[in-house]
Amino acid sequence: MSLQLDFPAVLERWPNFLAGAALTLELAAFATVFGALFGTLAAIGRGSRSSLIAGACKVYVEAIRNTPLLVQIFLVYFGLASLGLKFSAFIVAVAALTINVGAYTAEIMRAGFEAIPRGQIEAAEGLALSRLQIYWHIILLPAIERVYPALTSQFVLLMLASSVCSQISAEELTAVANYIQSDTYRAFETYIIVAVLYVILSLVMRAGFWGLGLVLFPRRRRLGTPL
Template sequence: MHYSLDFSAPLAYWPELLAGAWTTLALSLSATVFGFLLGVFCALTKTGHSVWLARVASAYVELIRNTPLLVQIFIVYFGLSSLGLQVGAFTAATIALVVNVGAYTSEIVRAGIDSIPRGQMEAAECMALSRWQTLRHVVLPPAIERVYPALTSQYVLLMLASSICSQISAEELTAVANRIQSDTFRSVETYLIVAGAYLLMSLVMRAIFWLIAMVAFPRLRRLGTPL
């Protein structure tokens, strides 16, 4: 059986594809920022002095890391509706991705915190620094620097995993592609185009993270290899 590739039909929908790609990036960047903040908070909680807060954070991390992302998206989307909170698919997808990536970020950042020598924190205490000052100036900067490549990979994977959000009709790239292939009957060509778009977005995100590292981490900037 002979099959000829014809990209003209799906490419005619380039405005919709571009809008879907933009939605994917917006969804991913929003989840990255808030997921990072949530993950750092949980990591600090797990390494703090409050036992019950550490247990709550640990339970959250284990629950999220051991359940599928798709199930989490459904719980957020349909669960909020059941509670009478009507939110759009984009908002529900963002919440689910933040909750998901926050758990993975927590474990990555916690590993970075655990890698800081105890002597550095004891020296900070000898200088009469408060706990917040110790975390802000002594612990978090080198900890995040050490795990930055792992965080970068995790957030790129998050962007790729956002394609699952098409299951709740979030108008991201994969949802747009599903609609285009049903209209054109050119499934192979449509998804090849989408695969190329995801590859390009992955490279763009890695470039953004590289620029952030060059600004935020002077030592890595001197080495020239932040990722």
């Protein structure tokens, strides 16, 4: 069989590709926001004085970081079903991705917390800032600023990892590709197009986070951080 590529035949399904890409971004956006919150809480929990809370957070982080996302998604999917709870594939996908990225965020945030010099916290105490003020201004915001590049590349990885959600029939980009290739018998062209779309999505996300970083952290702007 001679090699014959027919990209137009696949490209005419562009509305499907676009819808898939939009859903992928939507999945990534929800999981990023929830995962960032969840992960930050877990990172704070790991530093808790209660050894029960600290231990629970450590177990959560290690269990997630040492098992594949695919297994986690199936566990959430069938776990909820066995409890008699019926959710759409989208909700299950967001839940599984949130749990997953939360563990990685927790580990990154913990590194950020540990990098805060002890003296700054003592200085804040000396200036009679309240506990909440210290946490917000002296610990949390500077920590986020410090680990911002690591956090954002984790969120881009999350967007790519969301392709695994095609396995529980969430209609994101990879699922759309599977559907189109079984329809057109043009697997090679379909997956090349999808790969290009993912590269574009990850570049868009990175540029977006870079811009957001300039707005959120004026100090970074003065340092001239690379994209």
